[in-house]
Structures are given as structure tokens and as C-alpha cells.
Amino acid sequence: MIDECRFKYFGETTLVLQLKEKIDLDQLKWLYGLERFVLNRYPDLIRETMVTYHEISITIRPQSGSLKAFKEKLNQVVQESVFTFPGNEISKYTIPICYDEEYALDKVRLEEKLGLNWNIIKQIHSHNEYRVYMLGFIPGFVYLGGMDSRLSCKRLDKPRTKVLGGSIGIADQQTGIYAIDSPGGWNIIGQTPVVLNNFNPHTFPVFHPLDIIHWKEIDKTQFLELKSQASKGINILKLTSNGI
Amino acid sequence: MGFKVIKPGWQTTVQDLGRPGLRKFGIPRSGVLDQYRYYWANGLLGNDLSMPILSIQTLGPKLEFTEDHSIFVTGSPAILTIDKFEVKTQGHLYVKKGQILEIKSRFRNGTIYLAIDGQWQLPKIYNSYSSDLLTPFEGLLGRSLMVDDEVNIIPQQPIFQNISLPQNTTIQPNNHQTIRILTAPESEVLTTSQKSAIEDHNFSIDPTSNSMGMRLDTNINFDTLKPIMLSSSVQVGTLQWPSGNQPILLLNQAQTSGGYPRLAQVIQADLYKLAYLGPGDTIKFKWSTLKEAFYILEYQNTQFKRQWSSVFNNSFEGQL
Numbered sequence: 333m334i335d336e337c338r339f340k341y342f343g344e345t346t347l348v349l350q351l352k353e354k355i356d357l358d359q360l361k362w363l364y365g366l367e368r369f370v371l372n373r374y375p376d377l378i379r380e381t382m383v384t385y386h387e388i389s390i391t392i393r394p395q396s397g398s399l400k401a402f403k404e405k406l407n408q409v410v411q412e413s414v415f416t417f418p419g420n421e422i423s424k425y426t427i428p429i430c431y432d433e434e435y436a437l438d439k440v441r442l443e444e445k446l447g448l449n450w451n452i453i454k455q456i457h458s459h460n461e462y463r464v465y466m467l468g469f470i471p472g473f474v475y476l477g478g479m480d481s482r483l484s485c486k487r488l489d490k491p492r493t494k495v496l497g498g499s500i501g502i503a504d505q506q507t508g509i510y511a512i513d514s515p516g517g518w519n520i521i522g523q524t525p526v527v528l529n530n531f532n533p534h535t536f537p538v539f540h541p542l543d544i545i546h547w548k549e550i551d552k553t554q555f556l557e558l559k560s561q562a563s564k565g566i567n568i569l570k571l572t573s574n575g576i
Numbered sequence: 577m578g579f580k581v582i583k584p585g586w587q588t589t590v591q592d593l594g595r596p597g598l599r600k601f602g603i604p605r606s607g608v609l610d611q612y613r614y615y616w617a618n619g620l621l622g623n624d625l626s627m628p629i630l631s632i633q634t635l636g637p638k639l640e641f642t643e644d645h646s647i648f649v650t651g652s653p654a655i656l657t658i659d660k661f662e663v664k665t666q667g668h669l670y671v672k673k674g675q676i677l678e679i680k681s682r683f684r685n686g687t688i689y690l691a692i693d694g695q696w697q698l699p700k701i702y703n704s705y706s707s708d709l710l711t712p713f714e715g716l717l718g719r720s721l722m723v724d725d726e727v728n729i730i731p732q733q734p735i736f737q738n739i740s741l742p743q744n745t746t747i748q749p750n751n752h753q754t755i756r757i758l759t760a761p762e763s764e765v766l767t768t769s770q771k772s773a774i775e776d777h778n779f780s781i782d783p784t785s786n787s788m789g790m791r792l793d794t795n796i797n798f799d800t801l802k803p804i805m806l807s808s809s810v811q812v813g814t815l816q817w818p819s820g821n822q823p824i825l826l827l828n829q830a831q832t833s834g835g836y837p838r839l840a841q842v843i844q845a846d847l848y849k850l851a852y853l854g855p856g857d858t859i860k861f862k863w864s865t866l867k868e869a870f871y872i873l874e875y876q877n878t879q880f881k882r883q884w885s886s887v888f889n890n891s892f893e894g895q896l
Contacts, residue, residue: 340759340760340761340764341758341759341760341866342759342760342761342811342814342838342841343758343760343811343813343841343842343843343844343869344758344843344844344866344869344870344873345844346811346841348761348809350761353804353805353806355806379596379597380596380597380599380600381600382599382600382809382832382833383600384806384807384808384809384833385806385807385808386806386808387761387808387809389808389809391811394844394873398866398870399866400866466807467600467601467602468599468600468601468602468832468833469602469807469831469832469833469834470602470710470831471601471602471603471604471710471711471712472601472602473602475807511602512711512712513712529712531603531701531711531712531713532701533701533702536601537601
């Protein structure tokens with residue numbers, strides 16, 4: 333299943349295990365499974381882990397011995413074990429999304445670049461099932477995989493200085509959700525009223541890696557209504573199921 | 577009690593050791609770059625070592641004290657005035673209620689740490705008081721100081737034994753520093769001559785640099801080093817190289833992943849040096865080895881601990 337697996341040093345305390353440079357769900361499941369495994373197996377040794385598309389970076393505590401020795405351990409683990417991510421920890425959500433042009437800042441650009449009309453674009457975008465591939469880059473940003481390739485569109489030539497938190501964007505083969513207001517170059521296709529910029533440890537992160545996402549289209553009136561509910565602290569995010 | 581901000585200065589922030597471990601959620605580490613001087617500032621005041629300090633850049637703040645406090649300043653040499661009278665910067669200082677403390681940098685670059693005695697009455701998030709300039713945490717946790725901010729600090733009665741101050745609580749900025757580096761995941765795309773070019777050239781720090789990262793200017797021009805590059809994790813001290821001649825050296829407020837080749841990683845023992853460099857200064861990189869990097873860090877930490885015990889007659893109880 334794992335075609336390529338290479339170890340790279342990243343400074344004196346971080347080891348990176350790199351797989352094939354591709355965006356692939358099975359590969360990500362393997363990486364998140366490995367992350368879970370090493371955190372359980374070496375809790376005292378590891379200071380921090382981080383999974384991105386084709387890598388896991390593992391930072392060990394400085395006093396826990398050499399990185400070379402850790403590499404040997406990890407190599408053994410990778411050879412011997414099978415990694416899967418526990419399905420009962422994966423949640424399924426339905427997220428409201430409004431494709432109104434007030435929020436879909438790149439409506440015209442997307443129609444032109446994709447050669448499709450807005451109704452079709454909306455339909456294609458909201459039809460698929462998406463997976464949370466990773467979080468990060470900027471605080472709370474959610475990278476989603478699973479988008480229909482007909483919607484693949486290059487980033488803006490000139491990034492916007494401000495994209496509102498809750499905006500949903502497209503960059504190449506990915507779609508993603510901005511959690512906070514920030515500069516950004518993704519094509520904005522809509523916005524969700526779900527609050528994602530509350531970084532309180534009890535509520536953050538809202539989505540976890542490998543969670544499953546479905547979109548539910550809402551109109552502008554519903555958007556405003558939900559937004560106002562959300563601002564009062566009412567949970568408007570629908571958890572479809574816990575565990576798959 | 578505490579202080580009120582008359583002038584915030586530029587990017588004056590509250591810092592402690594930051595929030596390691598949250599990169600996977602996109603939350604930067606934040607925190608101080610120079611842990612040694614951070615600990616000295618609190619330690620010499622008799623403060624709890626987990627108390628935050630103010631991290632001050634070239635343009636320092638003006639603070640009105642709302643209670644009598646003792647303070648201690650470490651890091652880059654500062655010019656301090658209390659009610660407009662210049663005071664010494666070495667050792668303990670007392671600021672009375674109603675007095676105005678102004679802090680300026682003596683040099684063009686360099687971070688100054690200001691510790692104020694007592695218990696800081698600020699909220700913590702993820703076990704840290706650090707201001708994060710990227711994550712919109714509430715209040716001072718999510719921004720730098722602003723005019724009229726008030727920070728409450730319950731003063732304690734510091735007991736000063738007759739301690740002799742250590743020599744190196746301040747650092748003389750050096751316009752040119754050697755920073756030792758180790759390999760990073762994309763180092764292998766470099767040819768041998770490219771690798772030595774990184775060592776042989778000077779890098780000057782661009783004025784657009786900030787606490788997220790230093791943009792470096794150099795004569796080395798790398799064309800696209802790697803055609804496909806997926807977003808991957810970065811760390812404090814990572815040297816990222818987009819095509820061209822302006823690599824980026826990431827600092828403690830940096831984003832947590834990036835799509836540029838990661839060519840090198842600053843050794844941990846040299847990270848503190850980055851707190852004292854800024855626009856116009858130059859860096860020379862030197863490739864190190866895992867063994868050497870460990871040895872230097874170990875040596876540096878041991879020296880620090882030894883000095884700490886000789887000053888306080890107590891072993892160091894913080895975390896390095």
C-alpha cells in the first residue's frame with residue numbers, strides 16, 4: 333500500500349517520514365494511523381507530531397536520545413505494523429453553505445474558468461462527500477479532499493488581502509474552509525455561517541482529520557438567520573453520525 | 577496595580593514559552609526566542625518562572641505604572657527613562673505608582689525583555705500567556721499592546737538576597753552573525769555546489785521582516801528547486817526557499833505549514849541569536865551536524881544552569 337517511504341532529518345529533534353508526493357486518502361489514513369500509533373507507543377519520547385498530505389513530522393524531546401536511534405525504532409515499526417485510523421473516531425457533518433454571489437466572491441471567475449454555469453457548479457460542489465485531509469497553515473484552516481475534478485481551478489493570480497472566516501474556497505483539486513479572516517488566494521465559492529474562529533480548547537478544532545463532510549445549500553435569508561443564531565452561541569452544525 | 581499603556585511601541589507583546597504542540601491545528605508556537613534571557617529576567621526579580629514578560633522591539637513602549645513594582649530588563653541593551661530621567665539599565669529597578677517608564681532600544685535591532693514583579697492577572701490559553709499575532713485569541717492573547725491597555729499585576733514583596741548579577745543578561749547586538757544549520761526535508765534537492773553556496777554567501781535581512789519571519793536578500797538565485805511541492809510542515813528556524821533570491825527564515829509567530837522547499841533548519845542552540853537580528857544585519861549560515869548541534873545545545877544549557885545555581889544557590893527548575 334505504501335509505495336515509497338523515506339526518512340528525512342529536519343533539525344536535531346524532528347524526523348520526517350515522507351511518502352509519495354500525492355494527495356491520496358489511503359495514504360492520509362495510513363499517516364494518521366501511524367501518528368496515533370506512535371503517540372500511544374512512545375508518549376514520553378514524542379513532543380509533537382504533525383501530519384500533512386504526504387508526511388508525518390515527529391519531534392522528539394531533546395533529552396530523549398538521538399534522532400538516529402529514533403529513526404531506527406520508527407523504521408522497525410513501519411516495517412512490522414499495519415496502520416489504520418479508528419473509524420469510531422471519525423464524525424460525519426452536514427455543513428450549511430450559501431453560494432449567493434454576495435459570499436461567492438469568485439462566481440464570475442469560476443463560471444468563466446470552468447466553462448460551467450453557476451447552478452451546475454453549485455450542484456457539483458454540494459453533491460460530493462468530502463474528507464478533512466488536514467488542518468493548519470493558518471489557524472483552523474480546513475483542507476478538504478474529494479472535490480469533483482470538473483471544479484479544479486487555479487489560485488487567484490493576486491491573493492485577496494482579506495477573505496472572511498467561514499469562506500469556502502477552491503485551489504486546484506482541493507476545497508477548503510477559512511476559519512479566520514485572513515489574506516488568501518483561493519477562489520471563493522461560498523460561505524458557511526458555522527463559527528470556526530473560536531479557539532477555546534473546549535470547542536476547537538470543530539473538525540478533525542478524516543472527518544466526513546456533506547454540504548447543504550442554503551439561501552441568503554437562511555444564511556443570515558443561521559449566522560445570527562450562531563453568534564448567540566447556538567450550534568448550527570449538524571452532526572450526522574459519530575463513527576463510521 | 578500593574579501598568580497602563582501610554583504608547584504601545586511596535587509589536588510589543590506579552591510572551592512566555594509559547595504553545596508548542598499545536599502546529600497540527602495551524603496555531604503557531606509563539607513565545608520568546610531567547611529562553612535564557614527570559615528566565616534571567618523573571619528569576620532575578622524573584623518572580624515565578626512561568627510569569628510572562630513584555631517582549632519589546634526596536635520601537636519600545638511607554639507605560640504608566642499603576643502600582644509600585646520592581647522590574648528587570650534583559651536582552652538587547654535598552655535606554656530606560658522613568659519620568660523622563662534616564663536610569664541605569666543593569667540590575668533591579670523600582671518604578672513607583674504613577675511613574676512613567678519609557679523603553680527605547682539602544683541599537684537599531686534586538687529584542688528587549690521586560691519582567692515586572694508579581695502575579696500577572698491575564699488569562700492563559702493552551703497553557704500560555706503569549707500573544708499570538710496570527711490566531712484571533714481574545715484580548716492580549718491575540719494581538720500586540722495597544723494604547724490604554726491595562727495589565728493587572730499583583731506585586732509581591734521580592735526578597736533580594738545579596739546576589740551578584742550574571743554578566744550576560746544583556747546581549748550586545750552583532751550586525752553580523754553566524755547561524756548554524758542542519759538539513760531539512762528538501763535539502764537533498766541541492767547540488768553540492770548549491771549547498772556550499774549557502775555557506776559562502778552573506779544574507780542580509782530585508783526591512784519587510786517581522787516576528788513571523790525574516791526575508792533574506794542574497795546573491796544566490798535558485799530557479800525552481802522542486803517542481804511539485806505539497807503543503808508540508810515547517811518549524812521555528814526553518815529556511816524556506818521560494819524560487820529566486822529571497823529565502824525566508826521562519827520565526828516564532830510563523831505559519832505552521834508551507835509549500836516552499838525547506839532547505840535548512842537552524843540548530844536549537846542558535847535560535848536565540850535570531851532575537852537580536854533585524855533589518856540591515858547580515859547572516860552567514862554554516863552547515864552543522866546532528867552531533868555538533870546536540871553538543872552545542874548541551875554545553876549552552878549546562879553553562880546556563882551552572883550560572884543559575886551559582887547566582888541563586890538553587891538549581892534551575894524551568895524547562896529548556
